[in-house]
Amino acid sequence: MQEHWQKPPTIDSQLITNLAAQLGLPESVLAILVGRGYDTADKITEFLATDLASLTTPDHFYDLDKAVARIESAIENDEKITVYGDYDADGVTSTSIMVEALATLGIEATYYIPSRFTDGYGPNMDRYHEIVADGTQLLITVDNGISGAAEVEYAQSQGVDVIVTDHHDLPAELPAAFAVVHPRHPQSDCQFSYFSGAGVAFYLAWGLLGELPVELLDLVAIGTVADVMPLVADNRILVANGLQQMQAGERLGLVALAKQAKLDLNHVTAHDIGFKLAPRLNSLGRVNSGRPAVELLTTFDDETATKIATDTEKTNQQRQQLVQEVVDKVAAELATVTAPPALVVAGENWAEGVLGIVASRLVDQYHCPTIVLSINPATQQAKGSGRSIGEFDLFAALDDFREQMINFGGHAGAIGLTVATDKVSELRDHLVAKAAQQQEQIQATGQQQIDAVFTAQNITKLTPDSVQAVSEILEPYGESNPEPTVALKNLQWQQWQAIGQTKQTLKGTLNNIISGIAFRQGGLAAQLQAASQVTAIGQLGLNRWQGKTT
Structure with missing residues (x-):
């Protein structure tokens, strides 16, 4: 094997047997978990938890109660509230969460999504001047603001209170905002602190509404996966339940976007968010404006959802073309x-x-x-x-x-x-x-651990049912909880060919049992066709097509 892959660690078989008896989990799952360092019943139970009751509660966030009180005051006094978001998938889901939470309380908040091209990331002084001049009395930042000391100071000096909600790294000096809601605030006591911007916005919405807003969990899941947050602890709980909320198909914009992506929401996974939904939402801010993404995620009109989703698909195709054009130019150089x-x-x-x-x-x-x-x-x-x-x-x-x-x-x-x-x-x-x-x-790159090794002698153990059983327990997969990585050693590879419009995707079969696909590896087709035996390393997944699972 190449040096950037680590062989599976040696596992104490008796430990696996004991854990299986204690926890009632398959030994195949326990072998993966123990290999990843979850080697006690308590560690495994804590890692696998997806119960909403296990979530950190809003009172652990410093300044959140102060932020809630200020928003309630603004609502009572009919003040103009503006939400200042960001143009990426985490930013637009954060904005949508805050806009929806306020709408639940009868407030139609104004929101602003900065332009990547003219505003840049985070608070922009020109935009803050415009927001103040437009009569805003309370400004809420989501997925940004922690680095905007000058902009926040200006707004506060003009009588506009600013509530900063953010998750990015803390600067040496925090902005002098009315409230700063951040999981790593020096005075916060959040035991888990690596939420996405959408996660932090969700907690403010939770505190504001007085109960956990289950209907917003789908947006939290998108923001968390899109921003590559670790899918452990609270994030695992949020994403697992967010996926269930997405499967319910209640958000019209996501239903329309999934249709464009040819994605079955009944079986949606974190992988689907990362590779199908989030890139489409991100494409809007990369090519034009991220604002339509908020409109898509918050609309209650089928026709509007369909139109924006269709436009988003076109924009995503344009984004893909722009990427390929630059990649081709660089490759030539x-x-x-x-x-x-x-x-x-x-x-x-x-x-x-x-x-x-x-x-x-x-x-x-x-x-x-x-x-x-x-x-x-x-x-x-x-x-x-x-x-x-x-x-x-x-x-x-x-x-x-x-x-x-x-x-x-x-x-x-x-x-x-x-x-x-x-x-x-x-x-x-x-x-x-x-x-x-x-x-x-x-x-040090790629020191990725292999979770299991299969050869021609035991590859028949890999069945759709066995893969599904592992996935049901370990998902959602993502950062800090990758899909199990397997090595398939010395197998016969058949019918390998480069496919797709640009012939960059490699597809074939291993021992006539497992289908394989490798993106941006089409150039290897000739080598694989000539090889008698090959070892492959990758992730196992299920393919659902026309009612069949393979």
Whole structure:
């Protein structure tokens, strides 16, 4: 096996037997859980819990009671309330949660979704001036605001109270808002603190409504999965119950969007959110405006839902085309490049909204930290996104280049930046040098643990029923709870071919038992057709088609 895969740990068979007797769970499931460190009955029970009664309650959030009291006062005094959201899937679901919670109390709040292209992420001073001038008396931020000290200070100075709800990393100095609701607030006592923006908005809605708003859990699930939050503890509970809420099919916008995505909501999973629903919602903010996403998620009109969902599908197709155009251009430039320590690529007028996706694709292909920049010839500035790999801290690597940049922000795994065009070459040299010094951190990538190994002798144990049994217990899968990874060793692979319009998807069969698919691996088709035996590593899933499950 390649070095970036870890073989399954040696498991004490007696421990598995004892746990099976205690918990009544299949040994196949327990072997996976024990291999992942859940090696006692208490740890397993706590991890698997999905009961809403086990959720952290709103009173654990510092300032939440103060925020609720201020909103109640605004409602009583008929004040104008504005919700300031964000353009990504977490941002639009956060906005929808707050708008719906206020609507439940009879308040039609104004909401603003910033433009990725003109406003940027987070509070924008020009927009705050407009919101204040428009008569807003209470401003509620969702999925942003914690880094907006100057904007919040301005609004407060104009007599507009600001309630910040956010989940992003805390700055050294918190904004002087009327209330700051954040799970990692220094005075918060939340035992679990890695909620999404939608999760934090949900807790404020819960506190405001006085009871847990089950009808909003579908939105929380989307925001949590889309923002790649760890699916453990409270997040696991929120997403598991949110998926059940989605399966009920009560939100017209999601029903319409699922239809466009050819997704059966009766069997919707966290994977479907991450790869089908969230990308479509994200596409709106990447290409145009994220505002229609809120309209889609909050509408009670079938015709409106259908129209926006149809438009969203077209926008998503446009997004896919924009991504492919940039990827193709970069691939042509890098045709002769092998194993670079890091990549910094730039081109004129590349679509800014998709550069993060392009960077992620290039990281997957070249296995190194990558920055993708779009050059504006008029301003002579290059703006873009970076993605890291392994344990390489991209933000820290560029921190001592900060003074050479016009704008810079992010975290260890992802950054956004703007530099003068004549600084791109220096930026490239700087990152390449840093990456060359930290190859060990970069190579730490992919130390993904294999949960089980199958060969021709035991592959028949993999049946739809056995896979379904494991999934029903371990789902929802996602960050910190990945789908079980299996190695299929020395098998016969048949009928492998590149499929799809661009021939980038690889499809075939293993030992005439298991169907396999690998995205963006179409170039391997010829090699696999020539191989007598191959070892594959991946995740097992079920394929449902025309009433059949395989």
